[in-house]
Amino acid sequence: MSQIIASTYEIIKQIGSGGGGIVYLGRHLRLGKWVVLKADRRTISAKPETLRREVDALKNLSHTYIPQVYDFVVEGETVYTVMDYIEGESLDKPLRRGERFSQAQVIQWAIELLEALCYLHSRPPHGILHSDIKPSNIMRTPQNDICLIDFNIALALGEEGAVRVGFSRGYASPEHYGVDYSGVNVTQRGEDDVLTSLPTERPETVLPGASSQSGSTGSGRRTVLLDVRSDIYSLGATLYHLFTGRRPAQDAKKVEPIGPDELSPAVAAIIRKAMDPDPGRRWQTAQEMLQAFERLHDNDPRMRRHKRRCAVTAAVLTVTFLAGGLAAFTGLKQQERLQNAYTLAEYSADALSRGDVDGAVAYALEALPQDPGIFGPAPTPQAQRALTNALGVYDLSDGFKAHRLLALPAEPIKAVLSPEGTRAAVLTTGQVSVFDTDSGEQLAALPAETSALADVVFAGEDTLLYAGEGALCCYDLTAGKELWAGKAATAITLSADGSTAAAVYQDENVAAVYDVATGTAERAVTFGDKGQAVLPNSVFADPEDNLLALDGTGQWLAASFSDGSLTVFSLEDSENDLVLFDTSDYTHFEGGFQGQYFAFSATSDTESVFAVIDLESMTQTGGFAGARPFHVQADESGIYVCTDNILVRLHPVTGEQTEMAYTDADITAFARSGDYTLTATDDGCCTFFDSGARRLQTRTEGGPWDFVQVAGNFAMTASRDRQSVELLRLENHPEAQLATYDPDYSHNEARLSAEGATVMLFRYDAFRVCGLDGSVVADVEIPDAEQVYDQQFRREGQESWLEVIYNDGTVRCYSAADGTLLSEEQGAEPDRTLYEEFFTDHLKITSPLHGTPAAYDRETGELVRELESDAYLTYVTQVGDCVVTEYISAQGQRYGLLLDGQCRTLADLPELCDILADGTLVFDDMRGNLRQSRIYSLQELLALAQQP
């Protein structure tokens, strides 16, 4: 039947026919391509222009799932539409064969169909309706894709829709039948409602390769407005058929529901909505329905549950991670601050050991921030201990306590205190710095001779004589101005009455004598060809070997010289000059005047001599010689001489020696004022003694000391190696006084009786009971003292007594009120191991004789902390939440420690001797004073520290 159409297409065979026309398989002669030629039946009645316009509309369609229309040709009276040839078969054929498709397969086709519909419905100007979607109009290609065919009754939509031109039963929407289910009422529109002039009857057409659906008809006589939702219904019905294998009922309301075992609920819901009789309740666009299919995965409850599970897991783990991170960060910051607090506490202790009390308090306060915030750790015991020690609230003994550390521009050459101690002058290279000792304020910085031989002395509390630049200067600290200036000077000496000064410059052979009040150079004392010893470089080295001293009233001037000679010059009559050594091997001289007596020492490399000269009789009243050097100071209060580790005051006539200080190491420097003596020793210690040569306190840190000074209530220490001087202030604590006793009564322990009226001082072989005023109530010798094993002071209610335990188990009890023997009982022999246990509410503290005492948790038995390792624990007392432990050190020193609940030290309690029932701490300074203190809380300490 070969037929050539329009000289281009060769008709091969007929492959289908229907209401729309006859479909042929053809071939493009030139391209050799297979095409479909559809001969339109309407050629009989329709104008070719109408057909052309329709075909032109279809020709512009280009979509994967829609056949491409290529051409429109007229051959004779027949109009042919030329389009793609689609291989495969329409879906109605497998349906008729009873073939069933998988849900996934149908969904894939549904998506492809919906994409095609989206394309059609979106064609300008208002979209195109296929209007006859059904299995027979869907081709399945060999690639298992689909192609929507047969656009015979496809309609170009108007602005409000289109009228139907035909339908296929079961697949056509209710609108195709003229039934309107929208809203409540069902309306059927008659031909009077025709909105367009399209033909009301139109034969169904099928494309080549597709068969005409038997149910299809073109007999729809009612013209009802169609829109894209009609196509959606048809597609839903088609998919219904494909999914279930059942052709849907013609009446949309009688469509058999999809069973739960036929289809996934989500897919069934999509189909159900697509086939809703009411167009308003269907998918409103193909795009909506397409999205519903595309989101089947996402909208599936299992997938939602899975995603929710993922999200919840991620959220929980993220929150957990962040919470852990926050906790770790907080802990880290707290650790940092804790370490910082530890460091600051150590700084505080170091500052305190240097005498820098203000610095110690400042460091301790920094370690104890008031508002630590979330990252701040709880106050550390170390910081509290540092603050407590810096404030010295539990150090109630009298004595010189660290007061201030004065910073200097350079290492000191000389440091002196004013007579009353209210001023301190420190000479450094080229400068004299003057300070107020109480406030630490620098009162003056005066230019000085650039020599280590330069000197500075106080001529009164506010009058300073110093070796200024090129001149001896007298400076008034109150007025802040120079009073007068003399000749150039380095060494300066002042008479004890402060009226006369003498000065020598370097190794010049003349001394100038001034009236201090006026600055008048009264006379010059010539040394002949002699001069004082100097070193080649006197800027950096001052051996302090020279002696230059005026007597108390300015009548005598003693001077040593570089040739080893020593002469006492009479300032009134040079005929009376006393040459003590004309020349000698001595290189180091010290000395001074007490009234008419001149005391000096002269030291060579091999020997040292000390002598006292009566200048009235010009006789020697006393003297020593030895291999060790003698250090001598003499003023109107006496002559003081020391050698090795002993310092004595020497009576110039009788030679009687009064011990002033006895130290553990050789004395390198000493100072005296009033009742106090201060020594510096070559072991780096600095020790204060009272007038009875009793050791008041020893500072073991910060030395060695080259300069020591005591005056009034202040003391000063300095080293040539450090750019600072330390000021100490004499402190008394009368407000804390609890009781006094005879300091000469030797005892190991002191206890207050329960009624608080008497004090018991006891040692292993005796005890004394005395009143609070020191009056002796009883002195008792303990019998068989060598057999005493232990002593325990006990308080119960208003009763208190000393329990003396003997090795044989005998226990004697003595009243703390009057010292009478209360009882004597024979008990069991005591445990010789001296192992003791103490208990608090939460702790058990063990105290072995040899070993470190340790605290254990009473409930768990776990070790809480080991206590002092180098001391013997004697008592444990619980005071509130704190624990006070008392020790005897290896050196026999008694002290206490205030511990927190974790046995961390909060405070040192030096010289602690007793703890009263109300928690009051009692301290025994072993010098006749019992003093008391309450336990300070951290807040109280902070408040104290912040007081101006």
Place this chain on the structure above:
Amino acid sequence: MDTSQLLLWGGAAVMAASVLAGLAAAVILRLTGKRLRRRLEEEFGKRRH
């Protein structure tokens, strides 16, 4: 062990535990997700997007 150490090490432990738990959860959820996707593909076909 004081509070700050407890916070530091406890927090670090919680972080480490949450990382490990996260890894384990990721593996488990990935496996169950894969299985679920495979099942959904069987039911609905491959995802188009």
